[in-house]
Amino acid sequence: MASIVASLPPPLLIKTSKTLLTAFSKLPLSSFQVRQNRGSVAVKAAGDNSESSTSLTVNKSVQNLWANSEDRPALFGLGFAAIAALWTSINLVSAIDKLPVIPSVFEVVGILFSSWFIYRYLLFKPDREELFQIVDKTVSDILGK
Numbered sequence: 001m002a003s004i005v006a007s008l009p010p011p012l013l014i015k016t017s018k019t020l021l022t023a024f025s026k027l028p029l030s031s032f033q034v035r036q037n038r039g040s041v042a043v044k045a046a047g048d049n050s051e052s053s054t055s056l057t058v059n060k061s062v063q064n065l066w067a068n069s070e071d072r073p074a075l076f077g078l079g080f081a082a083i084a085a086l087w088t089s090i091n092l093v094s095a096i097d098k099l100p101v102i103p104s105v106f107e108v109v110g111i112l113f114s115s116w117f118i119y120r121y122l123l124f125k126p127d128r129e130e131l132f133q134i135v136d137k138t139v140s141d142i143l144g145k
Helices: 002-007 017-025 054-068 072-098 102-122 125-143
Strands: 032-037 040-045
Touching: 054 072, 072 102, 102 125
Parallel strands: none
Antiparallel strands: 032 040
16 A cells, blocks of 8 residues: 555646646647636636537527426426336336346347348348438428428
């Protein structure tokens, strides 16, 4: 134990925020903006702040759904039901995984189905085009186009 502690390098000490500021300014990345306020240093990654970000889109859609809903207790019920279904499915999968034979059977079934899917839809070009048509039709049916 003592030899491990003795062989560790000394910790890096940053004496002032000025050295931290110069360390960040020497980074080769131009996407960092460094600003100094009252002795503290703040670093902000500069990136595109577009509204097309997934998290922003999900957040906006949830806010619109909440603002336009007339039956908020039903939304609470749906949220609770979704959380309960997720919890139940996680516990069901973990219970099935603990059984000795069933995970091996599921693995073999998954390998066989994957092999069939690759042979049926991905191996030959006409079959791939058929798969693309099926996917496009399904997406258009879901989106109502």
